[in-house]
Amino acid sequence: MNITGHTIFLPGATSGIGLALALRLQEKGNLVIVGGRRTELLERVAAEHPGIATVRVDTADPDSIEAAARTVLAEHPDLDVLIAMAGIMRAEDWTDPAGFVATAEATVTTNLLGPIRLIAAFMEHLLAQKSATIMTVSSGLAFVPLRPTPTYNATKAAIHMLSESLRLQLAGTSVEVLELIPPAVRTDLMPGQATSETAMPLADFVDEVMSLLEARPEATEIRVRQVEFLRGAEARGDYPQVVAALNGSDPHARA
Incomplete structure (x- = not known):
C-alpha cells in the first residue's frame, strides 16, 4: 500500500490508534473519513482537525454499517482504502458462566462481525x-x-485468518489485503493500559507503522518490532515460554 493520494475510511477511529493513524495518513496527502458511534466525538474530531470528514457508524449494528457505507460512497465515490479499525477488549471470567457470555458475545459482534460486515458493505465498490x-x-x-x-484473543486470531483467506480469494483482483498487528499500545482499550510502562507509546507506534508502510508498500503484514515477541513465538519454538512471560507479569506486557 502506497501511503499517499488515497481516500480512506476508518470506522472506529475517534480516539486511540484509529485517530492517530487517521491524522498521520491525512498529513501524507490522503483524504480521510473517520467513523464513530458517538456524534459528540465526531464533531470534536472535525472541529479540531480541519479536512477530516466524519460519518456516524456503530460497527456492532449491521443497519448502521449499511447506512454509513451508503453515505461514505455517495460523498466520496473515489474511496479506495478501508481500514476496519473498531474493536473492544474486555476481561472475562469463564469460571462464572453467567458473567462472561454477554461480554463474549459483544466482543464477537464488534471485533469479528463488525469487520466482516464492513468489508462486505464496501467490497463491490473496492473491486x-x-x-x-x-x-x-x-x-x-x-x-x-x-x-x-x-x-478478544479468539476474535483477533480469527481476524488474522480472515485476512490470510481474503488475500487468497482476492489474488488477481484490484484489491490488496493488509493486516496491521499491534502490540499493547498506550490507549484506553483496557483499564490501566494508557499508563502501562510495558505498552508502546502511541506516537512511537504510529511513527513506526507509517515508516513500515512507506518502506514496504508490498507488505502483507505491518508489525512493529515490539510485537515480534508474540508474532514469532511458534516459529521460534518458544511459544510456551512466551505464554508464561506474557501472563506472569503486567497483563499488558508485550501484548
Missing part, C-alpha cells in the same frame, strides 16, 4: 477500483493468548 486496499487490525494476542481476555 471496481483500479487499485484498492482493505486493512484489517488484529493483535499480537492473535498469536499468544492473554489469560484475562479469551474472546
Whole structure:
C-alpha cells in the first residue's frame, strides 16, 4: 500500500490508534473519513482537525454499517482504502458462566462481525477500483493468548485468518489485503493500559507503522518490532515460554 493520494475510511477511529493513524495518513496527502458511534466525538474530531470528514457508524449494528457505507460512497465515490479499525477488549471470567457470555458475545459482534460486515458493505465498490486496499487490525494476542481476555484473543486470531483467506480469494483482483498487528499500545482499550510502562507509546507506534508502510508498500503484514515477541513465538519454538512471560507479569506486557 502506497501511503499517499488515497481516500480512506476508518470506522472506529475517534480516539486511540484509529485517530492517530487517521491524522498521520491525512498529513501524507490522503483524504480521510473517520467513523464513530458517538456524534459528540465526531464533531470534536472535525472541529479540531480541519479536512477530516466524519460519518456516524456503530460497527456492532449491521443497519448502521449499511447506512454509513451508503453515505461514505455517495460523498466520496473515489474511496479506495478501508481500514476496519473498531474493536473492544474486555476481561472475562469463564469460571462464572453467567458473567462472561454477554461480554463474549459483544466482543464477537464488534471485533469479528463488525469487520466482516464492513468489508462486505464496501467490497463491490473496492473491486471496481483500479487499485484498492482493505486493512484489517488484529493483535499480537492473535498469536499468544492473554489469560484475562479469551474472546478478544479468539476474535483477533480469527481476524488474522480472515485476512490470510481474503488475500487468497482476492489474488488477481484490484484489491490488496493488509493486516496491521499491534502490540499493547498506550490507549484506553483496557483499564490501566494508557499508563502501562510495558505498552508502546502511541506516537512511537504510529511513527513506526507509517515508516513500515512507506518502506514496504508490498507488505502483507505491518508489525512493529515490539510485537515480534508474540508474532514469532511458534516459529521460534518458544511459544510456551512466551505464554508464561506474557501472563506472569503486567497483563499488558508485550501484548
